[in-house]
Amino acid sequence: MAEKNESNNSEDGRWTLQGKTALVTGGTKGIGHAIVEELAGFGATVYTCCRNQEQLDQCLEKWRGKGYKVEGCVCDLTLRPQREMLMEKVINFFQGKLNILINNAGILLVKPATEFTEDDYSIIMKINFEASHHISQIAHPILKASESGNTVFISSIAGLVALPTSSIYAATKAAMNQLTRNLAYEWAKDNIRVNAVAPSIINTPLIEAAKKNPLTK
Ligand SMILES: NC(=O)c1ccc[n+]([C@@H]2O[C@H](COP(=O)([O-])OP(=O)(O)OC[C@H]3O[C@@H](n4cnc5c(N)ncnc54)[C@H](OP(=O)(O)O)[C@@H]3O)[C@@H](O)[C@H]2O)c1
Numbered sequence: 001m002a003e004k005n006e007s008n009n010s011e012d013g014r015w016t017l018q019g020k021t022a023l024v025t026g027g028t029k030g031i032g033h034a035i036v037e038e039l040a041g042f043g044a045t046v047y048t049c050c051r052n053q054e055q056l057d058q059c060l061e062k063w064r065g066k067g068y069k070v071e072g073c074v075c076d077l078t079l080r081p082q083r084e085m086l087m088e089k090v091i092n093f094f095q096g097k098l099n100i101l102i103n104n105a106g107i108l109l110v111k112p113a114t115e116f117t118e119d120d121y122s123i124i125m126k127i128n129f130e131a132s133h134h135i136s137q138i139a140h141p142i143l144k145a146s147e148s149g150n151t152v153f154i155s156s157i158a159g160l161v162a163l164p165t166s167s168i169y170a171a172t173k174a175a176m177n178q179l180t181r182n183l184a185y186e187w188a189k190d191n192i193r194v195n196a197v198a199p200s201i202i203n204t205p206l207i208e209a210a211k212k213n214p215l216t217k
Helices: 030-041 053-065 080-093 118-145 167-190 205-211
Strands: 021-025 045-050 069-074 100-103 149-154 192-197
Touching: 021 030, 021 118, 030 045, 030 053, 030 069, 030 100, 045 053, 045 080, 053 069, 069 080, 080 118, 100 118, 118 149, 118 167, 118 192, 149 167, 167 192
Parallel strands: 021 045, 021 100, 045 069, 100 149, 149 192
Antiparallel strands: none
């Protein structure tokens, strides 16, 4: 990530995220962690979540040490009541206005298509697709209230082309891509832009875990 100048502006001073509010799910590791730092580095106030209190506390301490405005809470996004609890905290923290929502948290399960269990299917659908949809749905009123809302889904190249041993993961990302198109269409009238980013492989703990799986070697 590029270092920002001290005033939280871009290098040439033409833009800044000062005064903007952002929610990044899964901000303690990998891509989400980099997104939190990028947004906070440009001056946004960021809220994030993950399942691990210790890792969250370590990240918050480090970020505050850098002068970033970041808050967060523990939340298991597979559970509907915990998503609702997260969004209550976000609504209170940002006083009802959210400029940027990054649906980032996700998991990768690698197996031949014939070997996925009912539990595998349920967990990956819940975190990768259902949670992203549900968080967006609850966030809609506060994105709209900001009068300049942005939602970004962290999808994957796996949702666009066929890759080996990740069929359900790929399906969750393909569903996310279509949800992006529909929300972009429905929410344009509310001044909410909706986009998806579809990375290829980025070396994160998610990829490290997948590499340990003999099927991906
Ligand atoms: N890395 C890649 O090559 C790649 C490529 C394309 C797309 N992506 C997508 O990018 C996103 C981020 O991937 P990454 O590689 O950065 O993953 P990562 O390094 O494993 O980080 C995932 C983050 O999400 C959190 N998280 C996971 N499950 C959660 C849950 N149930 N509730 C709340 N938080 C949860 C994790 O914290 P806890 O574990 O503490 O909960 C962590 O902060 C994912 O949607 C992934 O599909 C990644």
